[in-house]
Amino acid sequence: MTALLLLPxxxxxxxxxxxxxxxDRLAPADALWVITVSAVVLAGCSLAALGAFVLxxxxxxxxxxxxxxxxxxLRTASDLLVVPLAATxxxxxxxxxxxxxxxxxxxxxxxxxxxxxxxxxxAAGDLCVVDSPRPDAYALPGRPHRIxxxxxxxxxxxxxxxxxxxxxxxAHNEAGHHFFLAAAELAAHCHPALRPVRETIRLAAERAAxxxxxxxxxDRRLTARAIARAALAGQSARSARPDFAPAATTxxxxxxxxxxxxxxxxxxxxxxxxxxxxxxxxxxSCVAAGTGMIDFHHRVEVAQGDESR
Amino acid sequence: xxxxxxxxxxxxxxxxxxxxxxxxxxxxxxxDVPMADSKDERRPAGELEASVMAALWAADGPQTxxxxxxxxxxxxxxxxxxxxxxxxxxxxxxxRHRQGRGYAYVPVQDAQGLTARRxxxxxxxDSDRETVLARFVAQLSADDERVLRDLLEPGER
Numbered sequence: 294m295t296a297l298l299l300l301p302x303x304x305x306x307x308x309x310x311x312x313x314x315x316x317d318r319l320a321p322a323d324a325l326w327v328i329t330v331s332a333v334v335l336a337g338c339s340l341a342a343l344g345a346f347v348l349x350x351x352x353x354x355x356x357x358x359x360x361x362x363x364x365x366x367l368r369t370a371s372d373l374l375v376v377p378l379a380a381t382x383x384x385x386x387x388x389x390x391x392x393x394x395x396x397x398x399x400x401x402x403x404x405x406x407x408x409x410x411x412x413x414x415x416a417a418g419d420l421c422v423v424d425s426p427r428p429d430a431y432a433l434p435g436r437p438h439r440i441x442x443x444x445x446x447x448x449x450x451x452x453x454x455x456x457x458x459x460x461x462x463x464a465h466n467e468a469g470h471h472f473f474l475a476a477a478e479l480a481a482h483c484h485p486a487l488r489p490v491r492e493t494i495r496l497a498a499e500r501a502a503x504x505x506x507x508x509x510x511x512d513r514r515l516t517a518r519a520i521a522r523a524a525l526a527g528q529s530a531r532s533a534r535p536d537f538a539p540a541a542t543t544x545x546x547x548x549x550x551x552x553x554x555x556x557x558x559x560x561x562x563x564x565x566x567x568x569x570x571x572x573x574x575x576x577x578s579c580v581a582a583g584t585g586m587i588d589f590h591h592r593v594e595v596a597q598g599d600e601s602r
Numbered sequence: 603x604x605x606x607x608x609x610x611x612x613x614x615x616x617x618x619x620x621x622x623x624x625x626x627x628x629x630x631x632x633x634d635v636p637m638a639d640s641k642d643e644r645r646p647a648g649e650l651e652a653s654v655m656a657a658l659w660a661a662d663g664p665q666t667x668x669x670x671x672x673x674x675x676x677x678x679x680x681x682x683x684x685x686x687x688x689x690x691x692x693x694x695x696x697x698r699h700r701q702g703r704g705y706a707y708v709p710v711q712d713a714q715g716l717t718a719r720r721x722x723x724x725x726x727x728d729s730d731r732e733t734v735l736a737r738f739v740a741q742l743s744a745d746d747e748r749v750l751r752d753l754l755e756p757g758e759r
Binding site for chain 2: 331349417418419420422439440442447451452453455456459463517518521522524525535546547550554
């Protein structure tokens with residue numbers, strides 16, 4: 294049982310590498326789906342495993358054993374293994390619960406602010422212009438969907454590039470990318486190994502919107518230029534301020550521009566192996582967590598004297 | 603109705619407010635008969651409004667419909683641009699004054715823009731605002747900047 298339940302805790306470690314590979318190999322929209330669903334399921338399974346360890350540890354305590362009406366001692370692996378594992382799980386679950394709750398509250402607040410503020414008054418179509426010297430643009434999910442663009446961003450792009458930008462933001466809203474980002478955020482708080490996956494999911498969402506925008510304006514090079522120009526404009530506006538420590542690796546923006554310039558994605562196989570690997574990994578995690586839980590349940594029933602072994 | 607104007611008018615009629623404004627414009631004698639039947643004419647009215655508004659914000663001073671049409675560089679008829687500008691004026695998101703025989707338009711920082719700015723600063727305070735908002739571009743590192751400049755054509759630098 295212990296070994297089975299350790300599997301869902303260990304499998305997410307493979308996830309960051311698999312997710313990065315999936316984004317390289319799959320069409321961005323497909324990658325976004327596969328990676329997000331896998332991350333959420335893996336996160337859920339690891340939480341379930343942690344919960345089972347905590348319960349096991351609790352039932353070792355006489356108070357809880359009496360409360361659970363155990364007549365025999367719970368049969369598990371050696372106490373030397375189970376007790377530290379349970380203690381660690383309690384700590385892990387507590388940290389998860391704390392950061393999850395904080396993140397959910399923050400996101401709900403931001404969504405609510407966005408919804409109420411953007412829903413008011415007339416607007417030029419779905420465009421919401423903010424008079425600001427800092428180039429910035431983002432999609433604002435809500436009813437109705439809005440795209441928010443600063444005047445500095447509008448002025449740093451020409452008319453065709455602005456159309457590419459609008460198409461990009463509309464793609465975010467139409468595909469409901471904020472749900473994926475929220476799911477990625479929640480998964481990242483459930484298992485430390487899923488933290489880098491959040492960045493991959495974010496990049497996948499941007500890539501998917503880039504591809505949709507390129508399709509809408511019918512020009513990949515134009516879309517790439519719009520992204521590059523917008524990013525560079527933001528950079529020059531920031532140079533007057535104290536800059537944060539630059540990252541050592543190549544960031545997401547050059548990768549997006551490069552991907553657009555290098556032509557559309559052509560799948561080599563109907564079902565790429567990376568999809569199989571990700572789905573397999575997720576399935577193994579599910580089965581391990583499920584079997585572990587059933588086994589645990591059975592042991593508890595044995596200990597309660599309801600069932601003979 | 604002009605056969606070719608139909609897609610655009612159908613889109614314009616999609617909301618009651620827009621339909622009302624449309625009628626007012628027609629009563630003023632400003633006819634909306636697009637000359638070109640291009641893909642731009644078939645786009646939803648909301649998207650055209652956004653594009654025109656963006657062109658106004660991007661420009662330095664007041665813009666006539668002709669100037670907006672030029673700066674958009676799209677296959678939009680001038681009458682279409684005029685109609686959209688009139689509609690934006692009805693909504694109160696642009697201001698206009700007489701210039702020659704027509705009007706010149708400037709965007710106004712209306713209540714909508716003000717609430718948007720409030721929200722902008724509100725969201726800026728949240729260190730992890732990226733979690734809910736898919737931003738167009740993220741912060742660049744020094745390396746990113748160099749790579750980007752290399753990727754752009756030399757003429758674009």
